[in-house]
Every structure is written in structure tokens, then in C-alpha cells.
Amino acid sequence: xxxxxxxxxxxxxxxxxxxxxxxxxxxxxxxxxxxxxxxxxxxxxxxxxxxxxxxxxxxxxxxxxxxxxxxxxxxxxxxxxxxxxxxxxxxxxxxxxxxxxxxxxxxxxxxxxx
Amino acid sequence: xxxxxxxxxxxxxxxxxxxxxxxxxxxxxxxxxxxxxxxxxxxxxxxxxxxxxxxxxxxxxxxxxxxxxxxxxxxxxxxxxxxxxxxxxxxxxxxxxxxxxxxxxxxxxxx
Numbered sequence: 001x002x003x004x005x006x007x008x009x010x011x012x013x014x015x016x017x018x019x020x021x022x023x024x025x026x027x028x029x030x031x032x033x034x035x036x037x038x039x040x041x042x043x044x045x046x047x048x049x050x051x052x053x054x055x056x057x058x059x060x061x062x063x064x065x066x067x068x069x070x071x072x073x074x075x076x077x078x079x080x081x082x083x084x085x086x087x088x089x090x091x092x093x094x095x096x097x098x099x100x101x102x103x104x105x106x107x108x109x110x111x112x113x114x
Numbered sequence: 115x116x117x118x119x120x121x122x123x124x125x126x127x128x129x130x131x132x133x134x135x136x137x138x139x140x141x142x143x144x145x146x147x148x149x150x151x152x153x154x155x156x157x158x159x160x161x162x163x164x165x166x167x168x169x170x171x172x173x174x175x176x177x178x179x180x181x182x183x184x185x186x187x188x189x190x191x192x193x194x195x196x197x198x199x200x201x202x203x204x205x206x207x208x209x210x211x212x213x214x215x216x217x218x219x220x221x222x223x224x225x
Contacts, residue, residue, distance in 0.1 A: 031211075042217045042218065043215040043218075044215075045212055048212055056210075056211075056212060091157070101144070101160065102147065103147075103157075103204075105156035105157045106156055111149075
């Protein structure tokens with residue numbers, strides 16, 4: 001089964017530290033999404049890329065978050081400096097640009113900022 | 115902002131009963147999708163219904179779409195304990211290239 005791979009699965013860090021989350025989309029999928037899930041806000045779209053170009057990152061706090069796709073097999077989401085309110089589960093999802101737009105999600109990275 | 119809003123927020127039913135949840139969205143859509151999330155896991159796609167379709171079936175799932183009311187419903191028939199999960203609707207807007215999720219309905223199926 002083709003799957004989206006996210007690392008790390010769990011991360012506990014202290015406030016002020018840099019956090020980098022990585023995502024390997026399904027081979028051949030050219031659209032990548034980053035979502036954040038919390039109990040209070042639900043699923044929030046942070047950023048998405050098409051053919052490695054950022055199309056929309058309006059959901060991200062720009063001062064501390066950055067998202068990149070260095071190549072077609074890797075997407076990264078970086079938080080610097082991290083804050084306790086960043087504690088959440090971060091999901092990466094990818095989709096083929098076939099018009100069906102079905103997303104395949106990774107298992108998520110659970111971030112806890114102390 | 116979230117495109118879809120689910121109702122009810124939580125649902126508890128007996129095994130064998132049907133579960134129905136509703137979703138409303140705000141803008142014109144290309145398609146509407148339903149996903150399931152088991153506790154501690156990622157979301158899994160269940161079914162997609164296009165804006166020109168009114169009803170779709172997949173196994174024990176039945177989805178309806180009413181674009182005039184900007185609403186959709188998901189029916190799970192003959193529920194099983196394994197159907198216990200959160201269910202999310204997600205709308206793919208006509209004028210954008212992203213999928214926006216609702217708050218979800220938590221379904222508990224009692225044995």
C-alpha cells in the first residue's frame with residue numbers, strides 16, 4: 001500500500017526550541033498539504049504545495065512557521081521558536097492532481113511543547 | 115475558516131443501528147468528501163460525491179448531497195463496533211485548490 005510517511009511520530013520539546021517535521025508524500029502525488037489538529041480548533045489547513053510550489057500558506061503563523069518542499073519526495077514544516085500553543089497533531093497529506101482530489105493522510109506527528 | 119460543519123457533534127448508537135450525520139458548507143464546491151479518523155490515527159478517505167451527483171453508495175455507506183441547501187449527509191447502515199470513530203466532511207471549493215474540513219462527528223457504537 002502506498003502511504004504518506006511522517007516523522008517524528010511524537011516529539012516533546014521545550015518552549016523556544018526549533019522543531020522540524022518531515023513528510024514523504026506518495027510517489028507521483030504532486031499536491032501536499034499540512035494540517036494541524038487540536039481539540040479546540042479541529043483540523044486547520046496550514047499550507048499546501050502543488051508541484052513543490054507553495055500555493056497557500058495563509059493558515060500559518062508567518063513569524064514562526066515555515067514550510068518547504070526541497071524536492072518532490074520531501075516536505076518539511078518548521079517551527080522556530082516553538083511555543084506551548086503549538087502543541088497539536090500535525091498531519092501531512094498528499095493528492096494526485098487527477099481531478100479526484102482525494103487526500104491520503106500520514107499518521108501524524110504529535111508535538112508537545114512544554 | 116472551516117468550510118464544513120457537522121451535526122451532531124457526537125452520536126452514540128447500538129450495534130446494528132444506523133448512524134446518520136449531517137454536514138453543511140458555505141461556498142460552491144467541486145466535490146464533498148467524507149473521512150474517518152480512528153483515535154490516534156490519520157484520516158482515511160471514505161467516499162467522494164461530486165457537485166453534480168445527488169447520492170452515492172459504497173458498501174454500508176450512503177452519502178447524499180443537496181447543493182441548493184449546501185448540505186450533505188452520511189448514513190452508515192448496520193453499524194458495527196469497528197465503526198466507532200470520528201467522521202469528517204470536507205469540501206473542495208470551486209474557486210480554490212484545497213480541502214477544508216468540518217469539526218467532525220464522534221460516533222460510538224455500543225456492542
